[in-house]
Amino acid sequence: MKRIAIAERADWRAQADALGFKFHTINGEPYWVEDAYYQFTLRQIEDDIEAPSAEIHQMAMALVGEVVRSEELLARLEIPERYWQWIAQTWGSDDTTQAPHLYGRMDFAYTGVGPAKLLELNYDTPTSLYEAAYFQWLWLEQLIARGDLPAGSDQYNAIQDLLIEAFRALTPGLTQPLYFASVANHPEDRGTVLYLRDCAAQAGISTEIIDIEDIGLAVGGRFTDLQHRVISSLFKLYPLEFLFREEFGPALPNSGIQLFEPPWKAILSNKGALPLLWERHPNHPNLLEAHFERPDAPALEAGWVRKPLHSREGANVDLIMPNGERISQDGPYADGAFIRQRYAPLPKFDEWHAVVGAWIVADRAAGLGMREDQNPITRDAARFVPHAIVD
Amino acid sequence: MKRSKLLKLALLGSAPLLLTGCEEDHPAFVYESVAACISAKQLPEQACRDDFTRAQANHLAAAPRYTSPQDCETDFGVGRCTTNQESGGSFFVPLMTGYMIASVLRSSGPDWYNSQNNRAPQPLYQTRGSGAWRTSGNIVIGSNTGMAKVPAAASRPAARAVTMSRAGFGSTASARGSWGG
Numbered sequence: 001m002k003r004i005a006i007a008e009r010a011d012w013r014a015q016a017d018a019l020g021f022k023f024h025t026i027n028g029e030p031y032w033v034e035d036a037y038y039q040f041t042l043r044q045i046e047d048d049i050e051a052p053s054a055e056i057h058q059m060a061m062a063l064v065g066e067v068v069r070s071e072e073l074l075a076r077l078e079i080p081e082r083y084w085q086w087i088a089q090t091w092g093s094d095d096t097t098q099a100p101h102l103y104g105r106m107d108f109a110y111t112g113v114g115p116a117k118l119l120e121l122n123y124d125t126p127t128s129l130y131e132a133a134y135f136q137w138l139w140l141e142q143l144i145a146r147g148d149l150p151a152g153s154d155q156y157n158a159i160q161d162l163l164i165e166a167f168r169a170l171t172p173g174l175t176q177p178l179y180f181a182s183v184a185n186h187p188e189d190r191g192t193v194l195y196l197r198d199c200a201a202q203a204g205i206s207t208e209i210i211d212i213e214d215i216g217l218a219v220g221g222r223f224t225d226l227q228h229r230v231i232s233s234l235f236k237l238y239p240l241e242f243l244f245r246e247e248f249g250p251a252l253p254n255s256g257i258q259l260f261e262p263p264w265k266a267i268l269s270n271k272g273a274l275p276l277l278w279e280r281h282p283n284h285p286n287l288l289e290a291h292f293e294r295p296d297a298p299a300l301e302a303g304w305v306r307k308p309l310h311s312r313e314g315a316n317v318d319l320i321m322p323n324g325e326r327i328s329q330d331g332p333y334a335d336g337a338f339i340r341q342r343y344a345p346l347p348k349f350d351e352w353h354a355v356v357g358a359w360i361v362a363d364r365a366a367g368l369g370m371r372e373d374q375n376p377i378t379r380d381a382a383r384f385v386p387h388a389i390v391d
Numbered sequence: 392m393k394r395s396k397l398l399k400l401a402l403l404g405s406a407p408l409l410l411t412g413c414e415e416d417h418p419a420f421v422y423e424s425v426a427a428c429i430s431a432k433q434l435p436e437q438a439c440r441d442d443f444t445r446a447q448a449n450h451l452a453a454a455p456r457y458t459s460p461q462d463c464e465t466d467f468g469v470g471r472c473t474t475n476q477e478s479g480g481s482f483f484v485p486l487m488t489g490y491m492i493a494s495v496l497r498s499s500g501p502d503w504y505n506s507q508n509n510r511a512p513q514p515l516y517q518t519r520g521s522g523a524w525r526t527s528g529n530i531v532i533g534s535n536t537g538m539a540k541v542p543a544a545a546s547r548p549a550a551r552a553v554t555m556s557r558a559g560f561g562s563t564a565s566a567r568g569s570w571g572g
Contacts, residue, residue, distance in 0.1 A: 020403030045393060137398055155394040176544060183564045194403055201401045206544040213561035218552030219477060228456050229528070230550035238564065248559030367394075389393060 001112030002039045003349035003385075006149075009034065009142060020195065021135050023188040031383055032131055034139060038354065038370045038387040040112075045156045045368070045389055048116050052286040053106050053358035054365040056118055056277075059284075060268050061363070063276055065095040067267045076292065077272040078309055078336055080244050083263065086253035091264040099262035100173075101362065102166050102196075102235075103129070105369075107378070108286075108356040109344040115285040116356060117344040118277075120307075124240050124261050124269030127188065128384055130195035132359060132369030133159035136386040143388075154389040156368040160199060162361035167203035169362070175232035175258065177206040179225065182237040184211040193237050200235075212238050217248050223255050235260040240269060241310050271307045271339045293338040303343045308333040313380035319343060321376075329377045346376060353378070354385075416540035418503065419493035421515065421524055423536060431537055434492065434504055442512035446490035446548075450514040451475060453527035453548040454484035468519035477553050489515035489524055491532065491539075493546040513548035527551070 009015070012034060016024040024032040040049075067073040068088040079087065090099040104123035110116035137157050143149040180197045182189040197207045208225065215231065216224040223231040234257055236243070243249050244266070252259075267273060275290040282289075293306065300306050306318040315331025321343060346353040352372035359366040373382035422428040428439035457463035460483045463472035467485035474483055493511045494503050503509045515524040515532075522534045528549035532541050 018404070019400060042393070134398060134400065137394060140394065154392055157394040160398050161395045176547075183561055186564075198400050198402045202399075204543075211561075212564075213558050215560050216554035216557045217559055218554045220552055222550075222552045224552050224554045228551045228554050230552050232550070238560065242563035243560060246560050246562050251559075 001044060001110070001347070003036050003352070003354070004039050005036050006034070006143075009139070009146075012139075015138070016135065019135070019138075020191065020198075021130060023191050026188065026381075029381065032135065033372075033383045033385050036385060038385060039390050040156070040368075040387060042154070042389050042391050044112060048110060049108065049356060049358050049368060050156065050365045052116055053108075053360060056106060056286060057104075057360050057363060057365070059277060059281060060121060060123070060273065062095070063273060063280065064091060064098075064264050064267045067276070068264060073276065074267075077267060077270045079241075079266055079270070080249075082250060083244055083253065083266070087263045087266060090259075090262045098264060099258065100166075100170055101261050101265060103163065103261075103362075103366075104265075104268070104360045106358045106360065108358060109346050110356045111347040116358075117288050118274070118286055119288070119341075119344065119355070120271060121268050121273055122357075124265045125237050125312075126357075126359075127192045127237070128357060128369050128371065129159070129192050129359075131384045132357065132367060133157065133163065134195065136369065136384075139386045140388055149388060150390065152391075155387060156389060157366075159359050159361060159367040162364055162366045163196070163199040164203050166362040167200045167205055171203065171205060173258075174205065177208045178233045178235060178260075179208045179210050179231050180235045180237075181210050181212045181215065184213050189237050193235070196235060196237075212236060215248070217251055221251050221254050223248075223251070223257055231257060233258045233260075239310070239312070240266040269310075271309050271311065272337070274341055275339050288342045288344055290339055290341040293340050297340070300340065305341045305343050306338050307341060309337050309339065314375075314377040317377050319377055321345075327376055329375070329379065346378070355382070417494045417497055417543055417546040418499060419491050419532075419539045419541045419546065420504070421489060421491045421532065421536050421539050423489040427536060433537060438492070438504055438507070438510065441507065442492045442510055443490055446492075446512040446514045447487065449512070449527070449548045450487045451484065453514060453551055454487070454516065455527065455529065456551055456553070457483040459483065464519075466518055467516065471519070480553070482553065485516045487514040488517050489536075491515050491524070491526070491541070493541055495546065497543065511547055 068091045074084050092098050105126035106121055107119040108116035140155045180193045182193040200207050210225055214226055218224045275292050278287050278290045300320050302320050302324050303322045308316045311333040314329045316333040317329045319327045346355055351374050353376050354372045355378045357369040370385050370387050371382040372385055425439050425443045429436050463483040471486050472483045474481055491513055495511045524532050526545045530545040532545055
């Protein structure tokens, strides 16, 4: 695993603008970066990222099957009790009948040598999808075509093909149109949603777009769009735990809506899944030791990270490095329970801390997206950098 | 190879692809009344009657809804809207001026309409000054009666409901700012 400088395509911004990648630059700062790429060997990809992410996915799914049947575990994850039955229903009576899901991303600390260590699961609202699945692929194809990378170069990336396949697999049980919702005035989220909708359309599904704020609640408990049409199927790029705690949340279980991601994903979008995985698979080479923080827990020791159950984008994460240096990321998530996880340093290339994002589509390991940040805690400001497999 | 061979964008690109082949048409029949259906002799008489009743039963739930009669008449013509009561208050819908019996399946055998389970009946509407039929989901399916081909999305009636309130989702995002993943 190396970070290698390379010439940018002169026209990449024009291409991005024409291809719906409107958020390649965010608040004047580059988000998509292609003056370098991360280089992997095929063995690194297959043995150290693809195989472990497929295995951890199976471990995560088995965990859901256990948690939906345990009031004690649901309570430990701070999932509101009124949703327990609904979550269990969407999982189904055995572990093979769950409401379908589309995708998730695992973040790993991986240096190129030794096992990748799971930092967290982003299994409800993962972003950086379009750039990983499509724009990164286009970058590699064009660099090979222009002779800037060797003809045999490759990329771990079947994300889009598998997404279209996953959408196609939904259609027999899906009430169309499938609505795609994200928060208003958020171009990055809207971009991700428009990309997913593109994949759904390629699978032959009819689609609609709506702001999450515009969803209505009707007499009889159904959700509606701005034309009062009932929303029966909804992809929401919006955290389940937010939906649960907002005004319309209590109407969800009886609304007849099919949600993507499905309600049972609340168990895996929760940092509490990390200590639960560790308890079930102690010393697994790809897991980091993790525990729920007890109310009377002593101060954070060196070499540990403290994360809220529901943090995103690195918010409210405290990190004490082995040398005692403390790094804290502010945020709005300090109001719930915390977990502690053993610190695994991200590899540093020049001033960039790199994190591996391994994509799962439906239940298959699908591809890779690299992000890098000057801060050792990866934040939403982290830049996306393409990768290539060159042996 | 660890990557996809060929990727395309259907809607996001500057020249969107037409998604032909994905939106396969469903066979359907369109009539303005039970009498018209029976006299066309394309469907069994019982199917004409049963499906009119079923389409009519969908009408109030599926029809486009207006809170003012003027808005409804602007779209559908003077005297062509009716007032209705629901627990949320009154609303206005256009007259159901026809009905469609679509196949629930894309590819169906020649006698698909002999089984009621294969038939999805729904109300049709005509906007002011136009003879074209529209579904409750506002999909135009042409001006002709009798046998037709309709897009998959038009083969089912839209369900509607009286919206009581909005903005019940989204408050946490505005309170907390960033939250993506």
